[in-house]
Amino acid sequence: MGTDPKQLTPEKWVERYGDALFRYVVSRLRDAELAEELVQQTFLAALANQSQFSGIGSEKGWLMSILKRKMIDHLRSRNRSQTLESNEDSGDPLDQFFDRHGRWRQRVRATLLKPLDSVDRDEFWPIFQECMSGLPDKQAGAFLLREVDEQTTDEICKDLQVSASNLWVLLHRARLRLADCMKKRWLHENE
Incomplete structure (x- = not known):
């Protein structure tokens, strides 16, 4: 059988x-x-x-x-x-990392995709996890669905029940906060 x-x-x-x-x-x-x-x-x-x-x-x-x-x-x-978060200041110098659509600038993305050596990799992930845990839940969820799960805008908007423009704002804020946190933590760790 x-x-x-x-x-x-x-x-x-x-x-x-x-x-x-x-x-x-x-x-x-x-x-x-x-x-x-x-x-x-x-x-x-x-x-x-x-x-x-x-x-x-x-x-x-x-x-x-x-x-x-x-x-x-x-x-x-x-x-x-959760209630809507307060507006953040604009004109952040971290805008150099992202284009006006909130996507990584090509040169930054290429740099980020270069393999890290084992020492940097061991230092990177704890810092990244710490920075992710500092994000508001809505931003962290949107970021993970887009960057880790590689879902489309339509899928994420449907899953999180947000508009495309609201998703863009969430992703933009998450990326700015992550970049700022990573920069500060990385410099602090390597002092």
Whole structure:
């Protein structure tokens, strides 16, 4: 008797996929407790909706898609509960890093994409994580969806329930704050 491609193995989900799902969500939301909660919610939702598994993709891929929806739902609810942030000063010298559309200037992006040597890489990620944790939740969510998950504007606007112009503002502010924080922390670390 062959195995059914639609056959799920919920009793092995935690062992097989728990760590990967946890790492995925904690790297994006920067909160281990919340990551654990969302992974648990993912497993519960998957258990309750096993009949929706088509068998076309992998079991892990199906669980990951549920987790992504849980993360998006969390970001939406968190963003709804926050009030609009106060306007920031314009004319920031960090505008040299971004064009008028809020995208990295080509020369800056090329520099950033150069591989870091191992010493710089070891110093970079803790500083980056610290700077990301200092961003307002809305900005951090928008930045991660755009730069890490590489989602399109339409996808992000739909997921976060914001307009394209509001998304541009969120991304612009996130990039400015990250660049400023990284610059200050990097100089401080290397003094």
